[in-house]
Structures are given as structure tokens and as C-alpha cells.
Amino acid sequence: MATTATIEVDTKSKEMSEEDRELQDELKLLVDRILGSDPKLIPPSLEMLKFMIRTSTTSMTSVPKPLKYLASYYHQLIAGFERMKDGPVKKQLADIISVLSMGPVYPENRLNKPNDCLKYCLLGTMSNIGDWGHEYIRQLEIEIVPETYSSRMLDETIENLVKDIIKFNCEHHAEIQACDLLMEIDKLEYLPPFIDKSIYARVCLYLKSCAKYVDDIESEKILSLVADQYVRFEEYTKALIVAINLNEKTLANEIFQKCKDPVVLKQLAFIAARQLFSVDLSDLSSPDKDDLTNILNNTHLSAQFQNLTRELDVMEPKSPEDVYKTWLEPSPSPLRPSILTASAAAENIDSARQNLAASFVNGFVNAGFGVDKLLTTDDGNRWIYRNKDHGMMSATAALGMLYLWDVDGGLTPIDKYLYSKDDQIKAGALLALGIVNCRVHNDCDPALALLADFANDTNLTLRSASIFGLGLAYTSTNRADVLALLVPAIETAKTAESFAIASLACGLIAIGTCNPEIVQSILTKLVDWRDTDQLKTPHSLLGVLGLGMCFMGRKDCIETSVEALQVFPEPFCSASKTILHMCSYAGSGDVCVIQEFLNNCGEKICNNDQYSSNDSNKETKGKEKKKSKLEFDPSIAQAITVLGIGAVAIGDDVGSEMCHRVLGSVGRYGDPSVRRVVPLSVALNSISKPDLNVIDLLTKYSHDSDDKMACNAIFALGIVGAGTNNARLASNLRQLAVYHAKNPSELFMVRIAQGLTHMGKGTMTLSPWHTDRQLVDLASLAGILIPLVALIDPHALILGRNHFLLYALAIAIQPRWLLTLDENLHAVSVPVRVGQAVDVVGKAGNPKTIAGIHTHSTPVLLASGERAELATCQFEQLSPVLDGICILKRKSDDADSIVTC
Template structure:
């Protein structure tokens, strides 16, 4: 809200060092010191003061004919002097002593147009008395309006100058809040709520016309009519208004945040800015808005750009079907779409473009494990490598090779290995599972080539290799849609398989392949597995998680009801299983980003007595507000972390001086589940990560939790740091994680090493690579930690530095729900790394796949062919609310597309030769020739 510009105006004090000089012609000095004041005034000021005093005297005379001219003169003098904002206007300074007299005089006048004008002038003068008589400006403004007949129009507040409007806006906000809280006596209140709204709209119109868009938005927000700003904006102001409103969203409480997004969306639609409107519709997760924006009549070329945006956000294609179409016409609707549009929506050319991009930036050649490890630079003693478990080292090599060469399909260990010499056979049992699955990551986004390569492993007599091939099938379909629907055809028949590895692989593969698709046919296929009490908790939880991936952010009632029913009906012994947390996560993912839609589910969970319900409750709560920056949710999570658990009795304790020995003994006697505290820590990061200031503030909280938290909390802090800054290696976070990676508690160290991988994922960060090499030397005798160092090294060089896992795109304003689901599932496995990742479930590292996406900018012409243009790439600068046209990037370099773009970087075209269809240059951007470019060049 705009601040009060003038609290109290008085004549400036005289400089004490200045000597007084008295002219003998001036006569005797006045006793009250006025003579000294007058001597400091120039002749011009003295004349003005005398004129103003004469006008005031005229208003006191009985002759009413003199009133109008005197008031008109006063108005003219005040208006001409308020044009400057550098100092207090002189008429207001000289009239201030007369203000009480003028108030009394005003009260004695009968109602008339002259009295209305008088009230207008007093409204301006009241600014000088705002400290002793608050809200006088607004009071006299409303009085002035009430004295005029309805046919007459009151003078525009803007005619009194910018400062007056700001003052009036501040008082309007205060008055409105007091009205809502009913602080004032109803008989003393002037004007109705409607009149306050009308006055606010007048002020907002003036502010919009004078480059004060944030002030206009703040005023209307305070009076709860922010949606009315859509009526006031024009083509010159709408862009700045929308930019400010969208940036405010993370700082607003519900439901104001949604109201701001909807209003900005409405303004963009009014001005035919469909890509900007579509990104807001995606943020709102509103199926109807997304469909209307996509199908709006407009430029057909624009529709392709919208399709690219929808594909990046993994929006189900079925959502775009017109409401008139029948439910059964989903396939027909896809057939009706033009081929080029369907290609854009399905991401089917992503693999081709990505490989071409890799070739352009010089990373086409596959990288070997030694290229990543650079063992010769590690500080290990001679012969130390002999102690390393070769099976564990081979397993680490599997993941490193998969992550580093992801998407290129040409690694030497798996995709292009010689017949019979595949890396799969250098692993044992579960290692074979992960090795075969790694082929899917190598051939990511390329189902046509991928299926033919994976196919040979599906006929293997070795159960684990066959299971790995099933998972590979799901992985390589992640993020792309194919007409053949091969993943469902190949995996659907195996979800009833008696073999647990084959069944797990088929279920997880379906979850990854169709993440975010909201496919109803998969619901009927998987939901029965969740409710079947005869199945192990492992299978049921995997099915629940797969449904969470597929229906992420859908608030699907049938799935939620089934999972809740299962949590109520299963025996305590089954719910104690380590897999139960994934069932809770599957439930939580349904409400990802849905805010209050999860209230009923949360209430139901409160009624379940088993400790797993507490985990589910926290997971549902944090997922609902993921990326919103909601401060109240962060505080709630901190309260959960504050609870110290007496594991002996299972009750909370306030005393914090328990000895460690007592705690350890208590845990051995009767272990009590405190896993929910780990999820509370992760929840802080999940809620804060969408907003820079909140994310920065959360780092301090993590620091406190690390110092004073229980072991379960300390173990989760590194994971939270990894989540809050995924693929964004900031120095303070790197240094903090480096410190935690040497912690005495190996569980903390292990998670810190993995978090280093998350923070540096796909960045090729040299400092981080050096830290990991030092850790490899430090932990050469610890096989688990060394294994994790290798994984982190693979993540840092993911896609040879071209693939990131940050879930935010479109200038970090839109959250990809499927990416958050992938990150959360992986981090949940690390809440008990010993039981999952370091045991037989290392394949869970592939849960990161939905979060993986190329960090690139590819410009296309109108025929969707590559078009190389010059762009500048630099650090993004926040220019919202700044005057003029400031630079949106700093420290930029000029490149020719395609180019790699970092998490905090932004690109802009170097020339105006082409006009981009997308508001943000990221991913795929279609360009159109600027028709005015030739003339401009000729003029130059």
C-alpha cells in the first residue's frame, strides 16, 4: 500500500547559525516572532502569503458573492503549486495555520456547490493535519461528493497532483479495513462501501496513467476489488500490471493468490496474449481455462507454441478436447488434431532436437566412467582401490553411465555395447535389474529406437534382467506420448505377474511412462492392487505411488478414497512396513499444488490412529502447498520438527536434556515412528522452493534444525537443501553440504553427498566436481559413501551438462507437477537410504526421470524447422516495478541458437529481426519474421 506522503507540515525551522539582520525601515519587531519568519521569506512568497490570507478573509465575510471567486483562486493557486513533488507546496504551508478556522467556517455554510468546492480544497489542506486529524483528506473528499447533485461530476482527484492521490489511496485502505472490522461508529461514517470503491477506481486510473502500476494494484487489492483493474488497463499498462501481479502471487495468502492469477489471466486474454495466459492457466491447474486458451480463435502458428508449453508442463492431451465432445471420443479427438500440432503436444520430436542440440554444443560423444570420476586427481593412497567391493563399484558405474549419457542413446556400456558384452552381465541379481533399466535412461524420450534395443532383454531367462527391461520401457516413455501406446501394451499384462521384481518393474514403469497423463484406463488397472489385502505392502504401495504419478495434481476422489480405505483396514503390522511411506506419498501427489482441496482428506487422516497416518497427513499438507511459499505451512512444519519424542512411551516431551544413552535404550525397547519429522523438514523446502526470498530464509531454519534437531531431522536437512536448490549450485549451499558430507553420522553424510548431486545436477559445476573427488578420497574405505559419491558425480554431469532437474520453468514461474513428483519420490527413498537405495531398491534413483529435462533454447521457424538466430544469455534480473525499460539480463554473452540455459539464466533475442511467439525464451520457441525489420535496417 502506498505510504502516507505528508505526516505533518510546518514551516521549516530557521537555521540557528544564521545571523539576524534587521532593517531599520521595518519598524518595531512583533512580539510573537512572526517578523523573523517574514524576514526569511522572499518578496514573492510574502505576496503569495498575503494573497492567501486575503482570500481566507473573503470567505469569512457575509457577502456570499465573493465566495466562488475566492475559492476558484485558492484552487488555482494550490493546483499550480502541487505540480512539483520536491518540496511542500507553499500555499499549503501558508494555509496550514488557518485550517481549524476554515473547518469551523465550512461547518457554518449551507449545502451548495460552493460548499462542495470548499470541501475539495479542505481535503487537500487536510494532508497537513494527517497526524492530529487522521483521514481528513478522505472525509472532505466524500463530503464534497455528497454535496453535489447526482448529475454533476466531482473534479478528478488526479487534478490535485500525484501526492494527493497517494495520500488519498493510503487513507482509503485504512478506512476500508476499519469498516470491515467495524471500529467506527456507524453514524459517523461517511459514504458507502460502493463510494469508497468508486473513489479507489478513480485513484487507480490516475496511478495507472502515471507509471505507478504497483500502487494501483495495491490499492484495489486492499479494497478487495483487484479484479476490477482489468477494466482500467490499456495496451501501455497491462504488461507491467500483470508482471507485478504475477510476482506478488507467492507473497499473498489464499485465496488472494488465486484471485491475482485469475485477474492477470483475464487481462492477458483481453490483449490476445495467449502464451502468457496459458502459463497462468497451468499454474492454476484449471482444465477449463487451459482448454479455452488453447482452442481460442487466433493465429494457427501461435497454437503450436501453446502446444510446446503444454507438452513441457505435461498437461494431458485429453484436457484440450472441446466440452461438446463425448467422453469416448478421446482417441478421435487426437486423430482430428493436425499432425504437426500432435507432434508438439506429444513431445515426439524432443529426442531428435535434443541430440542435434548435443551435437551443436559439442557433447555428442559418449563419456566413459573415468571421464567423470577423474580418479587420477583423487587423493587416495596407493592400493586403496583394492578394498572396494567390485559389485558395488559396478552398480555405481551403471547409474553414472546412465545419468551422464542420458538421452543420447550412444553410451558404450549399454546402448552400443557389443553383443554378449553388455554391462548388464557384470552385475549380480538386483544389480542386473538396475543395469537393464539404465538402458531406458540412455535412450530417454526416444521410444522408436529405444523399444527395439530394450526388446532383446525382455526375453532374458534371468528374472532381474527381464524386470529391468520392463522398467526401461517405462523410463524411455517418460515425458513423451506415442500413438502406439507401447508402454501400456507391454507392461499392462505383467502387473498381475507372480514374480515380485517383474510386477514391481511393470507397475513403476507404467507410473513413469504415463506420469501426469490422468489416464482413466490405468486407474481401473492399478487401483485394485492398492485395495487388495492379499498383496504385500510393497506391491500395494508401488501401485499407489504409480497412481500418484499418473494422476498428479488431480485430486482424484476414487484413488484417494481407496488409499484411505487401505490405510484404515490394513493391520498395524503391515502398516509398520518400510513401504507404507510410498502409499502415503501416492496419496499426497494427488493433491500436489491443489491447496485447500485436500482439507477433507487431511481430516480423514486425523481419524487414523496408526503412525503412518501422521506421515501421510504431513505429506498431503506439504504437497497441497508445494511451491507456494506459504509462511503458515512452513511454521506448521517447524512445529512438527520441534516435537521431541520419548521413544519409550511414545509421547512428546518438552524437556530437551535427555541423555543420548537413555534415548538409544528406549528406541531398542519400543521403537516409535518419528519418520513424519523427516517429511516435515522436506516440507519446509517443498513449500519454500517456489519463491526466492522464502527459499533463502529456509536455509537459516535448516541450519538451526541441523544444530538442535533429532537424528531423524538432521538426516533430512541435506535432502531439503537439495530440493530447495535443485540444479542451482549456489556457493553457500555447496559449502553447507560439503560440511555435512563429513558428518559423524554416516546417514547425514550419505544424504548430504546425494544432495550435492541434486544441487549440481546437469551443471558440470567445476567446484562441485572437485569437492566430490576429494570426498571419493576421503571415503575410500566406506563403500556406501563412496557409492553415493559416484552417484553424485553422475548427477552433476547429467546429460553431459545439458539436462537439469529443476521443477520450475518459464522463467522459473511455473512448477512442473510431474518433476516435483519425481524429486519427492526419490527423496522419500532417501529418508531411509539403508533400507531402500543401499539395499536392493537402488533402482529408485530412476524416479528422478520425470524431473529430467534439457536445459536448452531451440528456435524454430514457422515450419518447425531449426532456425539459428543470435541471442544474448545472462543472469536473470528482476525488473518488476522498475521505471522505464531496464535490462532484464546482466553479464550476458552472445550466442547463436541452439544454446544451453542455466536455472537462473534468461535469454533475449539480440536483434529485432524476428518476433518470438513465446514470452520466455526457453525450450522450443517459434519465431516469426518481423515485417518492419527491413525498413529499420535501411534507416540504420
């Protein structure tokens, strides 16, 4: 055995080069001197050994030779260290042992602990640790983290070491590693002193991306640090985006105060206006204060949109027939002559319902254009009277969609209908007034002046229309004077329908404010109805949705209200709590909440005598007529949970993809009432984003034998394709129109979906995400949730008398534009490169932020997932991203022509 080992050593020595043998001998000599008895030889030997280790070069995949050859002396050096007296020499030896500990020490002979690198570093000189290289720093970081977890705190020595490591990383392009270390040991406050102008952008971008994957307290801490750094380096637009994410109005006001550039202030106002984020300008000393107020009030929106439509040459109004394109619908099969075309079948089945659908389509397609072929013509009254009863209300309200955002131009054509003798038409005019003022605030308050008188009207139709109109007009304003009108409407409501409308209106006005007055009024009314049939109507859940909107995006603030809901019987109790959780975590992408929802979906609901499902209700229809008693579907809570999954997961791309897979299983194996909500939840994760897989999935659901499932899937197709003019989706909808030609409810939904797909003639979007997906507009999300919650039982609400709830989508409608303005807010056309957005977080150098580039001249329409960047060197952008309305600043006045970069 010994002979064999000797032969192996001799073989290795023969393979070793002469240079390596000399290095090995030299290292052995230095170690012998260090461990020897002559104290005068130790310091120079240590210095020489230190020099050889630091200057050794190697490839990226091999260990430096001095470390490899010194491995056999590792334990001897430790023993020598233990024998030495305290002093500078011992500390120098500790430095060398600390470096050697990360080398190839054989595990079977290793007597040291795993954290020897950190141990001997702390025993060493603690000076110039960066001279040992990146790998040594990385090893220290690895060992510091568990040490911190075990001790729960840092002593002064380790604290100083951490600061030295952070300094080294920030000076050597390793900012990401510095951030990771500080987040691991919960000492992010050490970072700001080491951030300079060259690295702050990269550090802040990385920290913002990390904030999504930590708990709320840590996320707030990270974002607050990012906001401080942006303010420190005068990146006020980026700081405002972070302040909006934090929902910190005080911080936003400070940013406006600190920014002294009047042009940047206008860009800040455009960002806040898009989010409906209120900013206090009372203490702002700026000559452009009036301009800033107008921007924050969105008074520019209609004029800028009209300019966009003229540039794109889409001013010509479209009729519903232009959208249906019935001449392109597939012809009836000769083998099935009984199948009619959709248009022919509609005339034979329910012309009033199809006229109502055409009114919605006309409103969505021509939204914001101020002109159409049905209502703004000389015989516009004739079209309204082609609808019946409550249909006339929605037909008249379509005028609000036509004049969307145009308060000055829309009041006059709508006002004449306020004097109609028909209450339905008058109610439609009231609702239209609210839609026109949606997202736009006028100093004259025309909506409040015209609608306030009807908020207490004895006619239920007029009262509901005016209250819902006020909710749309003052969304996300939290106006005390408006709420003073609407809160009593909750308290005095006699029916579930009036209660639901009043609650939704108050919830829209107080989105995310946790307004205690509204919360108290809604809960009190629900408690009063706890033992009545009013609680068992579909409208009661809309009332709870109004309560949930008060907590939109506020997460744990719902705890008190959730406890208050414990007094209600099942399944109303579970359904209500789920709605509150859905609203409070909407758009957050919170994995824990999604997991909880998924667990609830997996539970089996057992029917009992107290609550029976809709299917059993149908089987016992005769008994119900005798009892005349309303009953809840026992799986209603699970249905809302499925919708909640989509609402929460909307904030995370990975989470959305995983939810699609889970929802596929729910759609196959869930209870009937739960399956019906799956298409709506899928649509929530693909709003105005017509992915091929999503379209195919929803198209499959739209052919389901369950008419409620088919209706919801068809509407979901409209949400997915909203404002995109997607050709494949339009073709699928035309085929569905023929397939459901004899089913009036499904055909009605097909027409609505067609109107949504061609919304704004392809210039608009319903997506709540904006500013390059950095911000989610909770008001828009609330507007989308109203019809989706109503569609949990489509025949009772949307397909019944409450189809006007579809106009809640007006809150979410926004142009999907990139509009560039100069410093005087005049439109300027510049070349931009548009392509698919690429995630560049943590990537080295200056990576490309877009792929599949096409060059256009502004204004440009941006699809979901697209990003734009300037293709000219003549201007600089003041907005952090080119999305929405962006102000450009000219770099030099002497450049007459645009230079393409």
C-alpha cells in the same frame, strides 16, 4: 514572553522575501472575502484561491507556499464552511479544505479528524480531482482504505471516487498504485475498464507477482483477472501460463480455441507439453491439429535433443571412468599409507556394488544419447552379468535412460532382454520400457502393450518392475485404462513393498487429480494393515507418498484424507499427514504451512514403550532377534517435516533462504534421524543450482560420522549439481571418493552423485521450474521426492534392494536448453543475450531484465537463474520468455542478414 514572540515574528517577516509577503497578503485577502458577508465576492475568491493552489510550483521536498501560508486559516475556513448554506459555493470551499487538510496544520491545534481530506472531498464537487495532483490522490487513497475496513463496504459516493482515482492513476503512469488500492479494498473488479493496450503488460506483471503473497481465494481472483486481460489483448501464450498456474483446464482449452494464429498455437502446445498439461483439441478447427498433437505428446523431444547434442558436439559417449577421473583423485598421504585410492578400495571392498553404481552413472551421463560404452556395444550382455541378483535389474534398466524419450529407437534394443531367462534382467527390461516412454506419449501405446501382461504376474520382481514402469511411462496422464490395471495391484498387495510400488505408480499417473478411486484403495489397504508389522516397514511411507501425489499442488483438498488417517497409531499418523501436506503444498511457498512445519520441528519427541528409535534398536539388537518385531522411529514425523519444509519453500527465493538458516539449526541440534534429512531438504531448494554456500554446507555434512547422514549429504550434492558439470563440485566429489574409499555405501553414493553432476554431459537439469521460473512442473517434483523420501532410511531402500527407485528421476530430467525454431519448426540459429535474471516488477520505464550479458548463438544452455533475450531485430518471439523451445517469427522476408540490435 509576549515580547519574545513578537521579536520572532518580526525576524521571520524580515527573512521573508517581498514576493512571499505579497503572496501572503493576497491569500489573506482572499480568505477574508470568502469568510466575509458579501456573497458576490465569495465565488471569484474561491476560483482565485483554487487557481493559486493548483498552479503553485515547488521542489519535491517542500510544501507548496499557498498551502503553507493557508495553514493558519484552516480552522477558520472550516468554521466558515459550517455556516454556509448548501450549494455549489459550499462544495467549492469543501474542495479547498480537503486539499488544505494534507498541508502543515499544527497537530496541537488540530481539531479535525485524521480523514478530513476524504471527508471534505466527499462533501465537495467530486469533479476533476486529478487537477489537485498526485499527492492529493495519494492522500485520498491512504484515507479510503481504513474507511473501507471500518464500514466493510463502499457506499455509492466512495465507489465513484475510487473509480475516478483509478482512472487518474491509469492515465498518469500510476497503475501500480491503482492495483494496490483496489487490492486493499477488495475491489479489483473495478480495474479492467481502465486497462488499455499501453499499460496492460505492466499491470498484469505486477498483479501476478502479488498473487504469491495473498490467500488462495484472493490469488485465484487475481490470476483470473490477469488471464482475462491477456486474452483480451491476444497475449495467448501469457494467458496459458496463468491458466496452468490456476490448473484451469477449461480456460486453457478456451485459449486454444480463441487463438487463430497457427504458429502461436504451436508455441502454446510447446508450453503445455513442457508442463505435461493435458489440452483437449477435439473441438479445435485447425489444419495443424496433427502437429499440435505431436507437440503435446512430446514426440519431438528426442529428435530436438539429438540436434542439440550435435550442435554442441557432445555426441561422443562417456564411460564411468571418464566421469570418475580417478587419475585426478588426491594421492594417498605418505603419513597414512593405509588409505587406498577410491578405485583400488572399491575393487577390494564390493565390486558388485561399484558395478551397480557404474550402471547408474552410465545411464545418467549418457541419458538421451542412445549410445554408450557399456550396454550398447557388442558385449553389452557381459556388463549386465557383472552385476549380482537385483543389481542386474537396475543395470538393464539403464538402457531406458540411454534411449530416454526415443520410443521408436529404444524399443528394439530393449526388447531382446524381455526374452531373458533371468527374471532380474527381464524385470530391468520392463522398467527400461517405462523409462523410455517417460514424458512421451505414442499413439501405439507400446508401454501399455508390453507391460500390461506382467502387471498381474505371479513373480513379484516382474510385477513390481512392470507396475513401476507403467507409472513412469504414463506420468500425469490420469489414463483410466492404465489405472484399471494398477488399482487392483494396490488392493491385492501382499507385502508392503508391492503395495508401495503400486501406490507410487498410481500416484504418478494421477498427479494432482485427487482421483477418488486411488485415494480410497490406498486408504483401505492402510486401514487393513493398521495393526500389522507391514505398516511399520519403510515401504509403507512410500505408499503414503503415492497417496500424496494424487493431491500434488491441490492444497486444501487433503482434508478428508487427513481425517481418515487419524485412526492410525503414532508416529505413522503424524508422518502420513505430514506427507500429504508436503505434497499438497509442494512448490507453493506457503508461509503458513512452512511456519507450521517449523513449529513441529521444534517439538521434543519423547520415547515410549510402543515406539523406539533406531539407535535404541541397535542397543537392544539381541532382544529384537527374539521378538522379531518391527518398530517405528518416533521422530520419523519430524524427519518428514524437515523434508516438507524444503518441498514447500521451493517456490519462493526469500523463503528458501530463510529455510536454509533454520535448517542449519536443525542440523546442529536435531535428533539423529531428523538431522539426516536436513541435507535432502537443503538440496530441494537448490536443485541443479550449485551455489557455493550450499556446496560447502553439504560437503561438511558429507564428512559426518553418521553414515546415513553422510550418504544423504552426498546424494544431495548430486541433486544440487545435477546436469551442471560444476567443476568445484566435481572436485569435492573426487575428494569424497578418496575419503570414503573404505565405506562401500558412501562410495556408492559418491559415484551416483558424480553421475548426476555430469548428467546428460552437462546438457540437462532436474529443476522443476521452467518458463523463466513462472511454472513449476509438479510431475518433476514428484519424481524427485520419491528417492528423497526413500533416503529417510537409505540402508533399507536405496542402499538395499530398491535402488531402482533412483530411476524416478527420469521424470524430472529435461534439457536445460534454449532452442529456437522457425514457423515450420525447423531449427534456426539467432544471436541472443544471456545473463542473470533481474526482477523488473513495478519498476518505471523499460529497465534491463538481465545483467552480466554475454551474447551467444542458439541453441544455448541456460543455467539456473539465467535469462535470455533476442539480440536481433529480424525476428520476433512468440513465447513470452526465451526458455525451452521457442518459435520465432520473421519480421521481413527481404532481410537476408541478421541485424544485431
